[in-house]
Amino acid sequence: MAFAPPELWLTLFPPLPPELQAAIHIENEWNTVNETKTSDGGSTSYYRLPERATELNDLIEHKSMSFALGNIFKACYRFGEKDGASRIYDLNKIIYFAERLRALEQKKLENTQK
Numbered sequence: 001m002a003f004a005p006p007e008l009w010l011t012l013f014p015p016l017p018p019e020l021q022a023a024i025h026i027e028n029e030w031n032t033v034n035e036t037k038t039s040d041g042g043s044t045s046y047y048r049l050p051e052r053a054t055e056l057n058d059l060i061e062h063k064s065m066s067f068a069l070g071n072i073f074k075a076c077y078r079f080g081e082k083d084g085a086s087r088i089y090d091l092n093k094i095i096y097f098a099e100r101l102r103a104l105e106q107k108k109l110e111n112t113q114k
Helices: 006-012 018-030 056-062 067-077 087-112
Strands: none
Touching: 056 067, 067 087
């Protein structure tokens, strides 16, 4: 895949005003890249909520969840509470997206073993 040279990007997307650059910097600090953390047997940092999280999408973005994982997370959280969606519906949704994730992870594993 070819990428546009930086000078083309600057003509298409001029620099943002300083106040927006600062806001993006803060947002990028908040959305840190996930790293594997060792459990200390207590309240490990991966269970802590980000300070500004006010809804599930904040948590999904903070953890950089994929579309599939985000759907599993939301279906688990609202399990059986959504109008017009039974617990079986939620379970089927969780299973559907979990199977897709498992297939993707299996492909990644196979590709790293080649």
